[in-house]
Every structure is written in C-alpha cells, then in structure tokens.
Amino acid sequence: MKVVDYSEASSQDFLQSLDRRAVPSARVREVVAGIIEQVRSQGDAALIELTQKFDGADLSGGLLVTAEEWAAAEAATEERTKEAIAASLRNITFFAKKSQRQDWSDHNEQGVQVGERFVPFERVGCYVPGGKAPLVSTALMTAGFAKAAGVREIVAATPCGPDGTVNAALLYALKAAGVTEVLKVGGAQGVAALALGTESIAPVQKLVGPGNSYVVEAKRQLIGAISIDLLPGPSEIMVLADDSARADFVAADLLGQAEHGPDSVVGLVTPSRNLLEAVLLEIDKQAQSLSRGDYLRQVLADGAFAIVVPDLSVGVQVVNAFSPEHLSLVVEDEESWLPRILTASAIYVGSLSPVAVGDFLAGPSHTLPTGGSGKSFSGLRADQFQRRISVVRMDADSVARSVEAVEEFARVEGLDAHGQSVRIRVSGD
Numbered sequence: 001m002k003v004v005d006y007s008e009a010s011s012q013d014f015l016q017s018l019d020r021r022a023v024p025s026a027r028v029r030e031v032v033a034g035i036i037e038q039v040r041s042q043g044d045a046a047l048i049e050l051t052q053k054f055d056g057a058d059l060s061g062g063l064l065v066t067a068e069e070w071a072a073a074e075a076a077t078e079e080r081t082k083e084a085i086a087a088s089l090r091n092i093t094f095f096a097k098k099s100q101r102q103d104w105s106d107h108n109e110q111g112v113q114v115g116e117r118f119v120p121f122e123r124v125g126c127y128v129p130g131g132k133a134p135l136v137s138t139a140l141m142t143a144g145f146a147k148a149a150g151v152r153e154i155v156a157a158t159p160c161g162p163d164g165t166v167n168a169a170l171l172y173a174l175k176a177a178g179v180t181e182v183l184k185v186g187g188a189q190g191v192a193a194l195a196l197g198t199e200s201i202a203p204v205q206k207l208v209g210p211g212n213s214y215v216v217e218a219k220r221q222l223i224g225a226i227s228i229d230l231l232p233g234p235s236e237i238m239v240l241a242d243d244s245a246r247a248d249f250v251a252a253d254l255l256g257q258a259e260h261g262p263d264s265v266v267g268l269v270t271p272s273r274n275l276l277e278a279v280l281l282e283i284d285k286q287a288q289s290l291s292r293g294d295y296l297r298q299v300l301a302d303g304a305f306a307i308v309v310p311d312l313s314v315g316v317q318v319v320n321a322f323s324p325e326h327l328s329l330v331v332e333d334e335e336s337w338l339p340r341i342l343t344a345s346a347i348y349v350g351s352l353s354p355v356a357v358g359d360f361l362a363g364p365s366h367t368l369p370t371g372g373s374g375k376s377f378s379g380l381r382a383d384q385f386q387r388r389i390s391v392v393r394m395d396a397d398s399v400a401r402s403v404e405a406v407e408e409f410a411r412v413e414g415l416d417a418h419g420q421s422v423r424i425r426v427s428g429d
Contacts, residue, residue, distance in 0.1 A: 001280060002270075002305040006314060015307070019321040022231055024217045032217040035188040036196075043198035056162040057184075065166060065182035065199045073171035081136075081368030085173050088140050088361050094150035095363030100382035105391070111398035116256050118386040120150035123202070125194035126179065126225075127209035127219075130159035130186055134167035139174045141365040142209045142380065149385035154179045155204055157194050159186025166410050188218035189210075195222040200291030208380055210367050216219075230377040235260035235372040237355060238267045238324035238344075240315050240337075243275055245330040249351050250275070251282035253328050258299040259292065262345040266304040267322070268314045275305050316340045323374040326355045345374040399425045 004011045026114055038046040042061060068343050104113030121421050126142035129135050139156065148155045156179045158164050172184055183201055185193060191211075195218075203226070207219060210232035219228045239250050239256035250268065270276055283300060284306035287293035309315045312331060318344045319327060329345035330351050331337055339348055345368035348355050359366050367380035394402070403422045410419030 001011075001266075001283070001300050003208075004305060004307045006307055006309045015318070018318065019075055020234070022216075022369075022371035022373035023339065024213065024220065028213050028217050032188045032214055035214075036192045036221060038219060039189055039192035039198065040196050044200050045181075047189055047193055047198060047200075048183045051160070051185055054187055054189075055159055056284060057160050057164045059160070059164055059184060061164075063185060063198075064182055065184060067170065069165065070171065071174060073166070073168040074175070077172040077241075080170075081169050082172065084311040084356070085136065085140065085176050085226070087282040088137065088198060089144050090362060091178060091363035092144040092365070093138055095150045096145050096382035099386045100149055101386060103389075107398075111395070112389075112400040112402065113393040113398075115391045115402070117391060119204045119384070119389065120146075120152075120385055121387055122151070122153065123153040124151050124203050124385060125209075126206035127152060127186075127191060127194075127207065127211050127215060128156055128157045128159075128170070129172070129209075129211050129215070130167075130170075132304045133379045134170040136167075136170050136173040137300035137366065138210065139179070139359045140177050141367055142176035143174060143179045145365055145380060145382050146208075149382045151178075151385050153204075155180075155181045155183065155194060157183040157185055157189070157190035160184035188214045188216075191215055191218035191222065194232065195226045205309035206385070208367065208384065211261040213354045213368040229367065229380045230369045231371070232325075232367055233375045234263040234265065234311060235324035236265040236267075236370050237328065238269060238319060238322060239277060239324070239328040239330065240269045240312070240319055241272075241328070242270060242312060243272045244332045244333060244351075245270075245275055246351050247275060247282045248286070249354075250279050250328070250330065251286055253281070253355050254300065254304065255286055255290065255296050256354070257326065258296050258304065262299050262302065264299060264303065265324075266300060267324070268304075269309060269318050270306070271309050271311050271315065276308060279306075312337060319344060323369075325374065326358070327366045328355060329355070343374050345369050345379050396425075408414075 002012055047063055048059050051057050076130035090278055101118045103117050124146050128138050143154050156174050158166060183193060193201055194204050194207055206227045208229035216231050216233050235257055241250055254266050257266050287297045307318060319341055325345050328348045334349050346358055365380040368378040403426050406422045407419040408415055
C-alpha cells in the first residue's frame, strides 16, 4: 500500500491526481465507436462474431436465454442461495418504494392547476457484468429496482461463458428480479444491442448497470438513442478513520473491496499513524486466512494507498475531492462529520457498518458512480425508472390572471403569437 503524507511537498502531485474526472481515453472511445457501428450495421451477425472473439463462445444457435435454460438454472440453484436472493429483493423493494417519486397536484399564484405524473418506462435494459465472478447481487440491484418501479419489460445483457451458458445462480437472480429476456452478450456490443436493437432483441428506452471502461464508454456514446443511469466503473472504497476505529474492521473492508479485482481503487485516509500501522499488520494477517489472500495482497500492494492527514477536516477535503464510490466513515462524533461529506456515492457510518452489507443486502442499489463521476451523478434509484410528465390545467379565471405576464414575456422575446394564444382566450375574439 502506497503511504503518502499530506504535509510533504513531494506528495502534492499524487494528492492532486485524486481530484478526478471520469474522462475516457481516446483509444477506448475509438474501439467502442467501431463496435457500436458494427452492431448497428450487422445486427445479430456482429454479436455472434464479437462474442466468439472476446468470450470464445459460439452463439450462432441463439443469442437469448431459452425457457429450458431458465428451468435448468432454477433447478441448479441451491435453496440457501434462493433465500439470500429473496431477502435482498425484499430490502430492495422496500427501499425502492420509499424512494420513488409520487404524483402531485396543486395551484399556483394565478390559480393554474399544476402537477407531475411519474410513470414507469415500458422497456429497460440492465447490464450485468460477468468475468471472474457471477455478480448475482448486481442483477438484483438493477432489475429489482426496475421491477419495483413498475417496468413491464426488463431485458438483461450479461456475458456468457465459453460454453455459451450463463451462471445458474445469476440467471435465477435475474428471473427473480423481474427480468423478462436475457441477452447472452456482454461488453460494448451487449450495450449497443440493447440500445439499437438487432434481429433478436428489441431496443430498450433506458439502460442501467455497471461495467468495465468499454461498457461505460458505450453507454456514454449511446446517450440520445437511450437514456442511461450513470457511469459506474471499477469498484472503489475510501475509509476515513481516526484512532476510534478498529484496525481489524478497517482492514477487512479494504480487503473486501480489493476482491473485486486488480482495477479496484482502495484508499485509507487517517490522521493516525498508529491506526495506519495497525491496519497494515491486520491486512497481512487476515489475508493469510482468505482463499485469495496472495492475490488480494498483490492488489493492495499495486493499487492501494493511504494518506496521513493533519486532521479530519483535511481528510474530509480529500474525500470530497476524490468522490469515492463507497466511503466508510469511522470517526468520533460521526454525526457532526457526516454532513460535511458531499460527493461520496454511498456512506457507511460507524465501525459496525461493513460495505459488504450494502453490496448485497441493505436495500440501496450498489450501482454507484465511480472515477470521480459522483461529483455529477448519483447512484441508481427507483425514480430513474420513472418518466416524469408535467400537467397543467387552467380555467377562465387563471387564464385571465396569467395573460398580462405572458404578453410581457412574448413582447420581450418577440413572440407575439405566444401572447395572442393567451389573449384570445380572455377576449373571446
């Protein structure tokens, strides 16, 4: 783990690099643009070719999960896995129902009845990464929110294995969360298929979900054809802790997030050198008992960092500049520090709030902005599956009380037909 002293002049370049903006590389932009154009022009043939190229799978016999595959996945999934999925979905539905927007109506100063309606999208897509581990929880924390919001058609895209199948537990989770179709294609090509449609799959209206840099860039380039949720990339955790924190708990959280892969971003910010030294010892100790301990130690050695700050106020500045996906806030008087955190996408308050509970079970979606994009985006939530429609209703009195101001705007902007469209309702001419 790279250790940086905030007060040392030699650390300033590194500290400045933490103030991030989620900007794609030119190479990624070009590769993704080519993939999107190939899917646009060749449809299913492009998906078959690209899946063979990137995943080593032959999908010439069909790109979508079949009824037989659904049934086999349900039979192969263990009961304890089904129970955990059901528990997570109950919490997701509870959280989603609490957070989605509600219709309202009222009267403004001129007596005009104004309001909003919130209706679910008819057809949305959820991207669920594959790779080293089946992200069962991501299936729930994307599609589960769509279902709770009332979306009727939920389409998932997820990469298949070399044998052309999707992990059974993942497939069961997708079904439980309300998914109606599964495209066995990942990467930028899977995103393009959902956004543009092919012979096998109809296009969606909105696409949500995390992915690698190519998936995120595909979502970015296809805005307009579809709407998107946010730009979530590799997993991140930052821990802001003082001497009140338990080193073993902090180390466990850092190891847990490092488990997502070598591109995970793992950071500790603390005014306490004693805590830092204890955490480093705990990381080495705990890694010895973990099945992927050597791998995790390497991830932390290559990509993790710790920043020793003069005090917690400076620590908060570092956090807000970095805009972490997950922030573990473990300090004395947590409630006084919590309002000062402005850009973290999800905050886990106190030593007894492990990030892993949020990853799998708590209820808020773990699909969150990364790479500094939390300064502009929020995490996935139920109201992102709702289309907002404003409603205006007027009577003769409210028209009369509105005409003078409308005519003045029309005069200033040189749009006299606007003014006349209101005046004619008052004068009766």
